[in-house]
Amino acid sequence: MKIKKLYAVYFSATGTTEKIVRRIADGAGAVLGLAAETVDFTLPAARKEHYSFEEGDLVIFGVPVYAGRVPNLLLPFVQSGFSGGGALAVPVVLYGNRNYDDGLIELRNTLEADGFHTVAGAAFIGEHSFSYTLAAHRPDEQDLAVADRFARQLAEKAAALPAAPSEPAHVNGCDPIRPYYTPRDRKGNPVNILKVKPKTSDACVKCGLCVKKCPMGAIDPADPSNVPGICIKCGACVKKCPKGAKYYDDEKYLYHQHELEEGFARRAEPETFLG
Numbered sequence: 426m427k428i429k430k431l432y433a434v435y436f437s438a439t440g441t442t443e444k445i446v447r448r449i450a451d452g453a454g455a456v457l458g459l460a461a462e463t464v465d466f467t468l469p470a471a472r473k474e475h476y477s478f479e480e481g482d483l484v485i486f487g488v489p490v491y492a493g494r495v496p497n498l499l500l501p502f503v504q505s506g507f508s509g510g511g512a513l514a515v516p517v518v519l520y521g522n523r524n525y526d527d528g529l530i531e532l533r534n535t536l537e538a539d540g541f542h543t544v545a546g547a548a549f550i551g552e553h554s555f556s557y558t559l560a561a562h563r564p565d566e567q568d569l570a571v572a573d574r575f576a577r578q579l580a581e582k583a584a585a586l587p588a589a590p591s592e593p594a595h596v597n598g599c600d601p602i603r604p605y606y607t608p609r610d611r612k613g614n615p616v617n618i619l620k621v622k623p624k625t626s627d628a629c630v631k632c633g634l635c636v637k638k639c640p641m642g643a644i645d646p647a648d649p650s651n652v653p654g655i656c657i658k659c660g661a662c663v664k665k666c667p668k669g670a671k672y673y674d675d676e677k678y679l680y681h682q683h684e685l686e687e688g689f690a691r692r693a694e695p696e697t698f699l700g
C-alpha cells in the first residue's frame with residue numbers, strides 16, 4: 426500500500442511512551458521517506474479535540490500500561506477521540522518491567538473498533554512510574570535498537586501490503602480481556618491506592634510546572650500543594666519537578682512500590698509482533 430502520511434500518537438506522563446513511539450515513527454519514516462506528525466494527547470487540552478485519519482495513513486499509537494491494561498481513565502478517550510477511517514495502525518505499549526498483561530491486546534482491539542487496521546504491535550519497557558530503580562532509565566540503547574529494527578520491518582510490511590488486512594495484527598494477551606491487575610499484600614488482601622495523592626515538601630517554589638504537566642489537570646494553580654482533582658499516580662509531577670518537591674508517602678503506595686522493585690527486578694525484554 427502507498428503510505429502517504431505517518432503519525433506518532435501517544436499519551437506519555439513520564440516520557441517513556443513518547444520516546445519509543447517517536448523512535449518507531451522516525452525509523453518507519455526513514456524507510457517510507459516521510460516525516461511523522463505528532464499527536465500528543467497527554468494533557469487535558471489535547472483530549473478536547475477529535476483526531477481523524479484516512480486510508481494511506483500509518484499511525485504508531487502508544488499508551489503506557491496501568492494495572493495490566495490501557496489506563497482506565499484514558500480508555501474512553503481512546504475509544505471516542507479517534508476515527509481510524511481505514512488507516513493502518515501499530516499499537517505500542519510501555520510497561521514498567523512487571524507485565525503488560527492485556528494492555529496491548531486491549532489497545533489493538535480499541536484501535537480496530539475505532540476504524541483502524543492494525544498491522545503490527547509491540548510492548549516495550551519503560552522506567553516504572555512509581556520508581557527510579559525499576560527498569561531505571563529504560564528504554565535504553567538495547568531497547569532502541571529493537572525499536573529501530575521493528576520500525577524498519579513494519580514499514581516494509583505496510584508498504585508491501587496489497588490491501589488493508591482483514592484480520593487484526595496478532596499480539597499477546599487474553600481476549601476477552603482480563604480484569605485490571607490488583608496489587609496484593611502478603612496476606613493476599615488487595616492494596617488499594619486509587620485515592621492516594623502526592624504530597625509537596627518545603628522545597629516547592631510554586632513554579633507551577635507540575636500544574637502544567639499533570640495529565641489530569643488535578644493540581645491547583647493557586648496552590649500546587651493542593652490536589653483537588655483525580656490523581657492517577659502517573660509520576661509526572663514527581664519526576665518532572667525540578668526541586669524534587671513532590672512525593673508519595675502513603676503506606677500502601679510505598680508497600681506496592683517496594684514489592685514491585687523487589688519482585689520484578691529481572692530484565693524484561695521488548696516483544697514485537699509482525700504476524
Ligand SMILES: Cc1cc2nc3c(=O)[nH]c(=O)nc-3n(C[C@H](O)[C@H](O)[C@H](O)COP(=O)(O)O)c2cc1C
Pocket residue numbers: 436437438439440441442443488489490491492493494519520521522523524525550551552553554555606657658659660
Ligand atoms: C497507575 C499505574 C499502574 C501501572 N501498572 C503497571 C503494570 O500493570 N505493569 C507494569 O509493568 N507497569 C505498570 N506501570 C508502569 C508504567 O506502565 C511504565 O512506567 C510506563 O513506562 C510509563 O509510561 P510513560 O513514561 O509514558 O508515562 C504502571 C504505572 C502507573 C502510573
